[in-house]
Amino acid sequence: MSCKTYESSEMRTPSSESSAFTSPRPPGECPNHKWFYPVYATCAELGLAVFVHVGMPGPLWPMTHHDPAHLDEIALAFPELRIMAHHIGDPWTDMAVRLAARHPNFYICTSAWSPKKYPQALLDFIGGHWHGTPGCEKVIFASDFPLLDMQRCVRDARALPFSEQQLRHVLHDNAQRLFWSD
Numbered sequence: 001m002s003c004k005t006y007e008s009s010e011m012r013t014p015s016s017e018s019s020a021f022t023s024p025r026p027p028g029e030c031p032n033h034k035w036f037y038p039v040y041a042t043c044a045e046l047g048l049a050v051f052v053h054v055g056m057p058g059p060l061w062p063m064t065h066h067d068p069a070h071l072d073e074i075a076l077a078f079p080e081l082r083i084m085a086h087h088i089g090d091p092w093t094d095m096a097v098r099l100a101a102r103h104p105n106f107y108i109c110t111s112a113w114s115p116k117k118y119p120q121a122l123l124d125f126i127g128g129h130w131h132g133t134p135g136c137e138k139v140i141f142a143s144d145f146p147l148l149d150m151q152r153c154v155r156d157a158r159a160l161p162f163s164e165q166q167l168r169h170v171l172h173d174n175a176q177r178l179f180w181s182d
Helices: 034-046 070-077 093-102 120-127 150-158 164-179
Strands: 019-021 049-053 083-086 106-109
Touching: 034 049, 034 070, 070 083, 070 093, 083 093, 093 106, 093 120, 120 164, 150 164
Parallel strands: 019 049, 049 083, 083 106
Antiparallel strands: none
């Protein structure tokens, strides 16, 4: 069985009906600031996923506020909340991987990264298990179109050294399960 291929007119992205974004958040505010807790509680109650920017920000904002380690506290406070570590979390990809393995509802989204440039920690996670967690079931593919060309990113992702099943999870099944399971 191969991954479902979408034409550009069929591409789907999480919408306000299935997710919420906390980015860009005010510079200087970490995502675990208590100011966000009502947002997280509401999202958990409504079954909405929350995308949180992790990793080096594009704007000249302090980097430390985008360390995925801040998301551990949120995942502990709201275990039913689906958390998407948006943009992989580099230079803290190892931490993002550990959090995805640690928390059942924590996922890593590849948005804004070419598959040819994925950090090794993410590649290792997708290709194997980390403390019993199949990494391919915890990573959601995204290209950040139009910043990165979707067709090129899909082609490059398919060229990664993963099994067809692992690719199917990352490229399609995880997003289908998390955002459009009805």
